Amino acid sequence: MSDQIIVLGEHSKGQLNDVSLESLSLGKELSKVLDKEVVLVVIGRELDEVAQEVSSRTGFRVIVLTAQKNEYYTPETYCEILYSFLLSENPYLVLVGHSYQTIDFVPKLAGMLKWAFISNCLNYRIQNGQLGWVRQVFNGKLNLRVEIKGSSPYFVSIQQGIFGTSDYNVQVSPRVYHHKLVLPNLPLKRKLIEVIKNVHEKIDLTKAEIIVAGGRGLGSKENFQLILDLAKVLGAGVGASRPVTDSDWLSKEHQIGSSGQVVSPKLYIACGISGAIQHLVGMSNSECIVAINKDPHAPIFQVADYGIVGDLFKILPILTAIAGEMKK
Numbered sequence: 001m002s003d004q005i006i007v008l009g010e011h012s013k014g015q016l017n018d019v020s021l022e023s024l025s026l027g028k029e030l031s032k033v034l035d036k037e038v039v040l041v042v043i044g045r046e047l048d049e050v051a052q053e054v055s056s057r058t059g060f061r062v063i064v065l066t067a068q069k070n071e072y073y074t075p076e077t078y079c080e081i082l083y084s085f086l087l088s089e090n091p092y093l094v095l096v097g098h099s100y101q102t103i104d105f106v107p108k109l110a111g112m113l114k115w116a117f118i119s120n121c122l123n124y125r126i127q128n129g130q131l132g133w134v135r136q137v138f139n140g141k142l143n144l145r146v147e148i149k150g151s152s153p154y155f156v157s158i159q160q161g162i163f164g165t166s167d168y169n170v171q172v173s174p175r176v177y178h179h180k181l182v183l184p185n186l187p188l189k190r191k192l193i194e195v196i197k198n199v200h201e202k203i204d205l206t207k208a209e210i211i212v213a214g215g216r217g218l219g220s221k222e223n224f225q226l227i228l229d230l231a232k233v234l235g236a237g238v239g240a241s242r243p244v245t246d247s248d249w250l251s252k253e254h255q256i257g258s259s260g261q262v263v264s265p266k267l268y269i270a271c272g273i274s275g276a277i278q279h280l281v282g283m284s285n286s287e288c289i290v291a292i293n294k295d296p297h298a299p300i301f302q303v304a305d306y307g308i309v310g311d312l313f314k315i316l317p318i319l320t321a322i323a324g325e326m327k328k
């Protein structure tokens with residue numbers, strides 16, 4: 001087993017995606033504690049620019065993998081490319097962001113390599129020199145601590161928006177290596193026909209420092225304006241519970257929770273949201289949670305740092321006015 005922590009970078013339009021940058025940041029943290037080397041691995045052509053840039057900014061080695069066949073993403077091509085590469089590298093650990101792509105190919109790759117895969121982790125712990133991982137189960141009702149038996153390499157995927165991105169404060173000569181792999185000529189089961197752009201512009205709430213979120217307690221689309229007003233004056237992102245997006249008061253991209261976005265802003269203001277487990281999964285890692293609800297027994301108060309028991313129709317205009325005054 002080598003001393004490498006390999007970070008698999010996911011990219012689009014020649015840029016690493018955010019969760020890959022967060023994986024690098026976690027890799028950096030672990031490399032210091034465990035005395036390992038971080039290596040970023042990306043697959044595809046025309047990645048030299050991003051590889052050079054990341055390497056000089058982080059000081060990490062970057063390996064660009066290409067194959068004689070096209071490297072467009074399909075689970076089969078990525079598994080084929082990474083199987084032989086990872087087998088020869090035999091790293092200590094492979095870190096990857098938890099994304100749709102990851103879910104699509106990493107379980108298959110882990111199966112091919114007979115390596116374990118601990119998915120969607122939100123923290124790590126080192127106890128008696130042993131690295132362990134924390135992940136949620138049962139829709140976030142429980143946190144599980146998982147350790148790998150033995151010392152074989154394994155995969156870990158990390159939840160988006162948890163680890164943040166590092167300041168590296170380095171500017172070194174880039175170390176970029178290109179590996180062209182010769183792969184066995186297996187028949188490909190899928191081929192990429194077309195990339196269809198999402199019709200909605202993606203609203204990324206994972207980067208918002210403040211989120212004002214509204215729930216069914218708002219009562220109607222018109223009343224939701226109260227949330228938009230407060231968000232505007234605070235310069236905040238707008239979040240919603242599922243009934244809000246199901247009723248088309250707001251588009252699906254704003255939904256927070258197990259079937260929406262997972263966020264961890266500095267401040268999360270939950271208004272008229274009861275705090276169902278599927279919502280809490282998406283926001284309970286926020287640094288400070290303020291809940292406004294007329295029901296003093298609403299479960300949201302169990303995760304809230306500050307709770308206001310009362311009628312949001314009275315409270316929200318007051319908060320918006322105060323925030324507006326403070327801005328002046």
Ligand SMILES: Cc1cc2nc3c(=O)[nH]c(=O)nc-3n(C[C@H](O)[C@H](O)[C@H](O)COP(=O)(O)OP(=O)(O)OC[C@H]3O[C@@H](n4cnc5c(N)ncnc54)[C@H](O)[C@@H]3O)c2cc1C
Pocket residue numbers: 214215216217218240241242243244255256257258259260271272273274275276277278279282292293294295298310311312313
């Ligand atoms: C598979 C699955 C996935 C799901 N995924 C998600 C998800 O990703 N995100 C999500 O949010 N939900 C999700 N849900 C739905 C979830 O179970 C809850 O139904 C939902 O979160 C409830 O939304 P809510 O809190 O806005 O509404 P409610 O539970 O109806 O709560 C409304 C709250 O508003 C308060 N209220 C009413 N009027 C006022 C007032 N005037 N002033 C102050 N407070 C007031 C009430 O006291 C109440 O607590 C999912 C469910 C399933 C089964």
